[in-house]
Amino acid sequence: MEAIAKKIVKGGEFLIKETEAQQVFIPEEFSEEQRMVAQTCQDFLEKEVYPRLDEIDSMKNPDLMPSLMDKAGELGLLGTSVPEQYGGFGMNFNTSMLVTDVIGAGHSFAVALSAHTGIGTLPILYYGNDEQKAKYLPKLASGEWKAAYCLTEPDSGSDANSGKTKAVLSADGKHYVLNGQKMWITNGGFADVYIVFAKIDNDKNLSAFIVERAFGGITMNEEEKKMGIKGSSTRQIFFNDCQVPVENLLSSRENGFKIAVNILNIGRIKLGAAAIGASKRVVNHAVNYANERKQFGISISRFGAIKHKLGEMATKIYVTESASYRVGQNIDDTIEAFIAGGMPEAEAKLKGVEQFAIECAIMKVHGSEVLDYVVDEGVQIYGGMGYSADAPMDRAYRDARINRIFEGTNEINRLLAIDMILKRAMKGELDLMGPAMAVSKEIMSIPEMGEEEEGLFAAEKKVLRNLKKAVLMVSGAAVQKFLQKLSHEQEIIMNIADMLIEVYVIESALLRTEKLVSTRGQEACSYQIDMAKLYMNDAVEKINIAGKNAINSFADGDEQRVMLMGLKRFTKIVPINPKETRRRIADHMIAENKYTF
Secondary structure (H helix, E strand, C coil): CHHHHHHCCCCCHHHCCCCCHHHCCCHHHCCHHHHHHHHHHHHHHHHHHHHHHHHHHHCCCCCHHHHHHHHHHHCCCCCCCCCHHHCCCCCCHHHHHHHHHHHHHHCHHHHHHHHHHHHHCHHHHHHCCHHHHHHHHHHHHHCCCCEEEECCECCECCCHHHCCCEEEECCCCCEEEEEEEEEEEECCCCCCEEEEEEEECCCCCCEEEEEEHHHCCEEECCCCCCCCCCCCCEEEEEEEEEEEEHHHEECCCCCHHHHHHHHHHHHHHHHHHHHHHHHHHHHHHHHHHHHHCEECCEEHHHCHHHHHHHHHHHHHHHHHHHHHHHHHHHHHHHHHHHHHCCCCHHHHHHHHHHHCHHHHHHHHHHHHHHHHHHHHHHHHHHHHHHHCCCCHHHHHHHHHHHHHCCCCCHHHHHHHHHHHHHHHHHCCCCCCHHHHHHHHHHCCCCCCCCCCCCCCCHHHHHHHHHHHHHHHHHHHHHHHHHHHHHHHCHHHHHHHHHHHHHHHHHHHHHHHHHHHHHHHCCHHHHHHHHHHHHHHHHHHHHHHHHHHHHHHHHCCHHHHHHHHHHHHHHCCCCCCCHHHHHHHHHHHHHHHCCCCC
16 A cells, blocks of 8 residues: 555645655665666766866866766766666666765766756657667767756757747758857867757747757857856757758657656756765765864864854755655655556556656755855855865855756745645646635634644654644735736745745655664664754744745734734744754764764
C-alpha cells in the first residue's frame, strides 16, 4: 500500500493534504550504487576541475572545457539520464538529481555539464523520434558531441514565445531555412548540436529544431565577459540562411514552446539541486577557515557571531536538500505509475516532471536564494580575505549570482508557482476552494481547544497545519478580491509565493527528520532535530511578514482586521532558544571541520 500511496501524490497537493514521514524519500536512503555515482562525481571534481579553476575561468585555452566534458563522458557522467540502449546508464530522476547536486560545486564546469545533459540533451530524449534519438543520443551521452540550447533572444527573455527567429521551408521542401539571433547561449562556443527555437513562417508559437554546427550558416560573437561563471562558454549565435533538414524538426510544428516550458521545469529543479552542492563546498571552506584563522589569540570559530553564521548556513542547506529529494522521488514515483498504466516511457518522464512543476519552481527559487545567502556569509567569515581573488569565496560569490536569473528569474518562478496552483484549482485538479472556505469560516469563530498531541514534532505539525491555513486564507481572499485581475498584482502574488515556499521546505525538513529518527533514534538525530526546529522558528516569522504585506495591500476595514487576527492565530509558535540551537549545530561542524549533515 505504501508504494501505491506514494504514486498518487499530486503536485501542489502538499498545501491541502498531510504527508506521512514514511512517504517521503530522504537523502540518507540513497543506495550503495547511487553513493558510488556521487563519489565518482566528487573524485572527478577533485582531480580534474578544482586544480584548474583559474585556468578554466581565464578562457585562454578554448579546448579545456570540451576536454573536461570528454573525460566526464568517459566516466558516464553525461549519460546518467540517457537509456542504456543509447549508451547511457538509464538512471532514475533522483539519481540524476544527485549527480547535479555533487557536480553543482564545480563552478563553470557545473554550468557546462548541466546545460549539455539537461536542456541540451533532454529535448531529444523526450521529444525526438526514434531516428533522432538513435542518431544523436549516443554521441551526446559519450561526449563525442556537445549540446547547447538556443531559446533566449535580445528581445525575448522571460517572454520566450515572442522570439523573432524564423524558419521557412525551402522551395524543394527538403530544408527549413533558419534566420535569427540567439544570445546567452551556454556551451555556444564549442557545441556540435544546438536545440534551436524558431517560428515557422508566421506561426503564433515556436517550433524546435535539432541543428548541427556542420550545417553551416552559423556565426557567433566573441565570448561574453561575465560577472561570474567566467569559464562557461557564453555566446551570441547568428543563423544566416542555415539549412536544417526537414527531418530535424523536433516533435511537431508549433510544439516548441511546450518543449521549452517542460524542459525548463527539469532545469529548475536541477538548478535547486546544484545549489546544494555549491553551498556545501562553501560551508566546508568557511568552517575550515574559521578554525584556522586566529584573532585575539583564539580561532574565530569560537566566537558566537561566527557560530551564528555557520549554524544558519547549515540549517538552510539541510532543509533545501530535504525538499529537493522529496520532489525528486515524487517525480520518480509518478513516472513509474504512468509507465505501469501503459504510458510510453518518454511521455511518462515528461508528465512526471510536469505534475510537479509547482515544486520545481519552488526549489529553483529556494535553492538559489539559499546559495546566495551561504556565499555572502562565506565572504563575511573570511573577512578581508573573502574579498581577495586568491581566496575561494571570490569565485563562489560571483558564480552564485546567476542562479537567481537562470531557468527563469526568481520573480517569474514565484509568479508561476502561484499561477500554476490556481489554474489546477480552477480545473478541479486540486481542491483549494473547499479548504480555503473552511479556513475563512474558522477565522470568524472562537478557537477550539483540542487535546494536545504527543510525539516528536507534534507541536511543530500543529504549527505547520496552521501555516497552510494562513496561505489558504490569504490566497483565497486575494482571488475573491481580484478574480481574473490577480495576475496584475505581482507584489501580492510574490508575497503568497514566499508563504508557499516556506511551508513546503518546513514540511520537508520535518518529514525528513522524523523519518531519520524512526531509523536512527532521537539521540543520533539531535542536530537534525535542531535544524528542523530552528528553520521553522524563523520561517514562521517570514510567513507572518509576507502574509501581513499581502493582506495590507488589498484589504481594509473589518476584512483587514479579521484577516490580520487570523494570521496572528495561524503563525503562533512556541519559541526555541535560537542562539543555543545554532551553536550546537555549528559546534558539531567545527569539531569535524566540515559540513556534516
